[in-house]
Amino acid sequence: MTFLKRRKTAKGTEERPKQQEDEQPKIKPTTGSSVLKHVTLLIGGFMAIFLGLLTSVYVATLHENDLWFSTIQEVEREISFRTECGLYYSYYKQMLQAPTITQGLKELIYDNKTESRRTINLLKRMNIYQEVILSILYRILSLQKYLEPVYFYLYTVFGLQALYVISIYITSWLLSGTWMSGALAAIWYILNRIDTTRVEFTIPLRENWSLPFFALQIMAITYYLRSQLKSFQQWWSFTLIMASTFLFCITWQFNQFILLIQALALFSLDCLDMLPASKVTSLYFVHVASLLLVWILQFNNSMLLGSLVLSFVLAALVVRHLQRNLKSGGFVARVMKLLLHLFVVFSLTILINNTSKKILGLESDEHIFKFLKAKFGFGATRDFDAKLYLCEEAFGLLPYDTFQRLLHTLILPSYLLTLVIMVVTAVTVAIQNLSSYSSCQSTSIKEENTIMLRPDMAYNLIHNVLFGLLALSTMRMKYLWTSHMCVLASAAICSSQLWSLSFKAIRFYSPQWVRVMKFAIPILIFIYLYHEFWPKIMTELSDLREFYDPDTVELMNWIKTKTSKHAVFAGSMQLLAGVKLCTGRTITNHPHYEDKKLRERTKQIYQIYSKSSPEEVYSILRLYGTDYILLEDSICYEKRHSRGCRLRDLLDIANRQTMDGPGANDPDLKPSPYPRFCDEIKSNKPPYNIYFSRVFKNKTFHVYKLKKKKEIPY
Secondary structure (H helix, E strand, C coil): CCCCCCCCCCCCCCCCCHHHHHHHHHCHHHHHHHHHHHHHHHHHHHHHHHHHHHHHHHHHHHHHHHHCCCCCCHHHHHHCCCCHHHHHHHHHHHHHHCCCHHHHHHHHHCECCCCCCCCECHHHHCCCHHHHHHHHHHHHCCHHHCCCHHHHHHHHHHHHHHHHHHHHHHHHHHHHCCHHHHHHHHHHHHHCHHHHCCCCCCCCCHHHHHHHHHHHHHHHHHHHCCCCCCHHHHHHHHHHHHHHHHHHHHCCCCHHHHHHHHHHHHHHHHHCCCCCHHHHHHHHHHHHHHHHHHHHHCCCCHHHHCCHHHHHHHHHHHHHHHCCCCCCCCHHHHHHHHHHHHHHHHHHHHHHHHHHHHHHCCCCCHHHHHHHHHHCCCCCCCCHHHHHHHCCHHHCCCCHHHHHHHHHCCHHHHHHHHHHHHHHHHHHHHHHHHHCCCHHHHHHHHHHHHHHCCHHHHHHHHHHHHHHHHHHHCHHHHHHHHHHHHHHHHHHHCCHHHHHHHHHHCCCCCHHHHHHHHHHHHHHHHHHHHHHHHHHHHHHHHCCCCCCCHHHHHHHHHHHHHCCCCCEEECCHHHHHHHHHHHCCEECCCCCCCCHHHHHHHHHHHHHHCCCCHHHHHHHHHHCCCCEEEEEHHHHCCCCCCCCCCHHHHHHHHCCECCCCCCCCCCCCECCCCCCHHHHHHHCCCCHHHHEEEEEECCCEEEEEECCHHHCCC
């Protein structure tokens, strides 16, 4: 971006006549620059749309090639939506199968098939408004003759990837001032697909719906934080921020944790005087308004009112109002005030959050805090739910091979160079802001610092650093970081500012060199990426596979044809989500884990894989109205996880029993008097055959029917 500074006229120098001064800029330079600007916008806009659509087509093709989705059976298509993906898609299917839209909504609000013997409001408990809206659109538009329901769903999710890529493209363009950086960001996003998205194999996952809107929000915030915006530009960008934040919140249950990190970024920049306080307050308002609107639409979901982000925003606004002299005084005084400010804000946040949770009786998210406490070393835990997360690779540290892949595409070295220069610049600006003590000095320093580190660039920097720390600690969150890494690295490489600072640091500054590096380095990167990855992409697109899971297909077909429509099934969360989708049968538990009663129920149902007596297991299953249990050899004899992280180990530890196999056990764990239920029931001997009878078996699954009480001899 070019910064213009007015030059003072030397004393005694003859000034040009006012008419000449006014007329000269209005002739050819203005016309020429206007034409060039419009041509640049046209080319850049075309490239943004082209790369966005290209990404959508690319991931859709990979999905088709991997599963041969267009030719496999309907049951195979549905099985491909594994774990919680199948659960979410089942509600889209349920809405389409309902006689009317009104009846479909009523069945979702008063649902008794997702958790047996319990009526729940699915619109309150889960973020499934996207499935509801999509099913209504499909029916209203009468697309039955032209497009299968599953493809309408798929194309919508893949279409959102176009929005995702266009958003990061424009964000990079806004930061750098050239559309070339946007193109580089989009290409990096595509080439680092393994680490930037998993949309092609987890299509209905909530993050695939929400992250495109989050990227759109970041783009709008980046524009909103630019200086000297006209009133209609501010209004337009603020409206877009509001809309995208709401859509992000309504489509993902983890919205509150992402917004908390964003609020922390805004808070940090506000404290260091890097953002206008009025705009920070406006963005706080967006967070609060969006969450409250979602709270209303989700039938007063108390988890949103008890969220940390609402408590934090309230605390930050209250303390800032009370501590009005925070940004006055010398360096030492301001640092001391800032430390006190941080202490008071975070203390008040904890107080407000704990108070609100007690008033609301909120326990839905306690498992997350137990997991975080154990993950970061604040004491060991035997809590079943916390260990269930701790033992999953997705919730572990970011693996080393991620950095190897990012290094191969050249994004990692580009990002690290950018990060070092920008962090040094940000620290310098922060120290200068804290050192200014008079209003005149503060104003002049602010103007200079705005040139060194613009507010929009400062926001994107701290945003990226915080999400980077989150990704390093929790692998599943890397998709929030790596996509924005593409934005920051490409924007810096294509920006004059980075190269100016770099050359000035080594005392080799020259405007000509800056212009050369600004265009030469991106072009060289484009050439390298094309030479290195184009053949691999062509090979990947020609690799044709086919979905193959005959055992699960056989199980689902058996359930549909051989069991009552009112039968209730118990088993693992992941498998039951597929049963709900493929067969429409009632299930006892499912993978949407944000409810305390459901977590307790799941732990009890999972006793089918513990060392428990058949009488105890039978009593538990009957408590939830179970007719059939689905046992999986892959869980009963699990080898995927190491000892201590197998599901049967987690159950043994929670039941205070010793684990199987060689290795140490804690001293207070005692051997169980019973063998492992899932293994021993296969013997079909008393007392197991008194309570259960096997009705189906293949290489992977064993299905047992619970006998009625009158059939059990006493």
